[in-house]
Amino acid sequence: MQAERTFIDDLKYQLKYGGPTVQLIFLNIAVFLVISILEVFGRLMGIEAQSEMNEILSAIFSLQTDASQLMTHPWGIFTSIFAHFSFWHLAMNMLFLYFSGKMFESIFDAQRMWGTYILGGLTGSIFEVFAHYIFPVLQGKSVVIVGASGSIMAIFAAMAFHRPRLQVKLFGIFPVPLIALAGFFILTDILSLGLNDGTAHFAHLGGVVIGMVSVQNLYGKNNVISLFSSLMKRITDFLKSLFSTNSKMKVKKGGATRGPAFKTDEEYNSDKKKRQEKIDLILDKISKSGYDSLTKAEKEFLFDQSKNG
Numbered sequence: 001m002q003a004e005r006t007f008i009d010d011l012k013y014q015l016k017y018g019g020p021t022v023q024l025i026f027l028n029i030a031v032f033l034v035i036s037i038l039e040v041f042g043r044l045m046g047i048e049a050q051s052e053m054n055e056i057l058s059a060i061f062s063l064q065t066d067a068s069q070l071m072t073h074p075w076g077i078f079t080s081i082f083a084h085f086s087f088w089h090l091a092m093n094m095l096f097l098y099f100s101g102k103m104f105e106s107i108f109d110a111q112r113m114w115g116t117y118i119l120g121g122l123t124g125s126i127f128e129v130f131a132h133y134i135f136p137v138l139q140g141k142s143v144v145i146v147g148a149s150g151s152i153m154a155i156f157a158a159m160a161f162h163r164p165r166l167q168v169k170l171f172g173i174f175p176v177p178l179i180a181l182a183g184f185f186i187l188t189d190i191l192s193l194g195l196n197d198g199t200a201h202f203a204h205l206g207g208v209v210i211g212m213v214s215v216q217n218l219y220g221k222n223n224v225i226s227l228f229s230s231l232m233k234r235i236t237d238f239l240k241s242l243f244s245t246n247s248k249m250k251v252k253k254g255g256a257t258r259g260p261a262f263k264t265d266e267e268y269n270s271d272k273k274k275r276q277e278k279i280d281l282i283l284d285k286i287s288k289s290g291y292d293s294l295t296k297a298e299k300e301f302l303f304d305q306s307k308n309g
Contacts, residue, residue, distance in 0.1 A: 014026070019110065020101065020113035020117075021101030021102055021105055024101065024114075024117060025094050027082055028082055028090065029094070031061070031082045035057055035084075035085060038056075038057060039054070039057065041053065057085075058144055059073050059076075060075075060076075060079060061076070061079050061083035061085075062076055062079075062083065062144045062146045063077055063129070063145040064142070065129055065141070065143045065145065066142040067133075070129065076125075077122060077126070077129075078118075078122065080125060080145055080147070081124075081125065081151050083147070084148070093152060097152045097155070100155045100156040100159060101113065101155060103166075104155050104158065106283070106302070106305070107159070107162070107276070107279055107283075108158075112214075115225040115229040115232065116155050116214055116225055117148075117151040117152075117154065118232070119210050119214075119225065119228045120151045120152075120206070121150045121154070121207065123207065124149070124154070124200070124202070124203035124204065124207040124210075125203060125206070127150075127206030128143075128200050130202075137194050145200045145203065147200070149203060149204055149207070150203035150204055150206055151207060153185070153205075153207035153208050154210045156185070156211065157182055157186075157207065157211025158210075158211040158212075158214045159178060159211075160211070161179070161212050161215050163178060164179035165177055165178075165179070166178045182208075186205070189201040189204045190205070219272060219276075278301065279302070279305060282298050282301070282302055
């Protein structure tokens with residue numbers, strides 16, 4: 001008789017097999033919990049300690065648009081795209097991330113998902129900073145920015161511009177082309193620029209730009225996400241090598257064992273293009289005749305691609 005899985009076991013399973021959308025949501029929630037627990041600790045220690053704690057958390061997790069603050073806290077360009085200081089801000093962003101991310105996963109792989117999220121967020125941060133130096137109404141205003149909105153807009157825009165005719169049901173009832181929904185969000189951000197509404201509209205638009213660009217020349221060597229992912233892999237591999245104590249090859253009787261043979265870029269891109277074409281045909285069939293019209297083999301193929309992504 002198998003033992004029942006605990007809550008911790010379920011969390012571990014979701015982190016390992018839930019896909020990049022679930023992993024990103026977990027990461028955002030974890031950062032929020034760290035921030036919230038430290039805020040509680042600060043409040044309990046008194047007003048002075050609370051003020052100091054808020055300053056520390058802001059310095060670590062927020063993007064500062066003030067030049068002097070940005071120079072001394074440059075990491076905020078990155079940390080802010082995973083940070084939320086309000087439960088409802090987190091909840092709304094994670095809901096949108098789940099909706100956009102699951103669609104994204106049905107077509108693209110995990111590496112592209114992470115690359116789009118991070119590069120979209122970084123670009124959104126840069127757009128917001130530059131806007132505060134270009135436009136007079138924003139100049140001189142020191143604004144603290146947090147949230148994953150720019151990253152999520154990048155993911156959503158990538159889907160919308162890659163499959164513009166894909167329909168989603170608004171409120172579960174009204175079928176709307178994905179590109180129309182994206183157009184509504186983009187227009188809303190453009191028309192809201194300059195308003196003091198507490199929303200980083202330039203960060204949203206920066207994410208949209210990355211989303212649009214990311215699906216151009218999708219399988220080419222110069223695709224922006226492919227280049228960014230390659231750069232990030234080199235950086236992480238370098239960092240791992242600095243802290244690794246294991247040898248790169250394990251020696252066994254008869255010689256050293258080597259990893260599996262790797263495909264060339266051309267072979268990999270060719271295989272990926274063929275898979276993408278098959279996915280597109282299946283998704284077109286779903287949009288025309290519904291999911292139930294798929295054959296067993298088509299359903300299994302689509303499931304496998306989503307799982308492997």
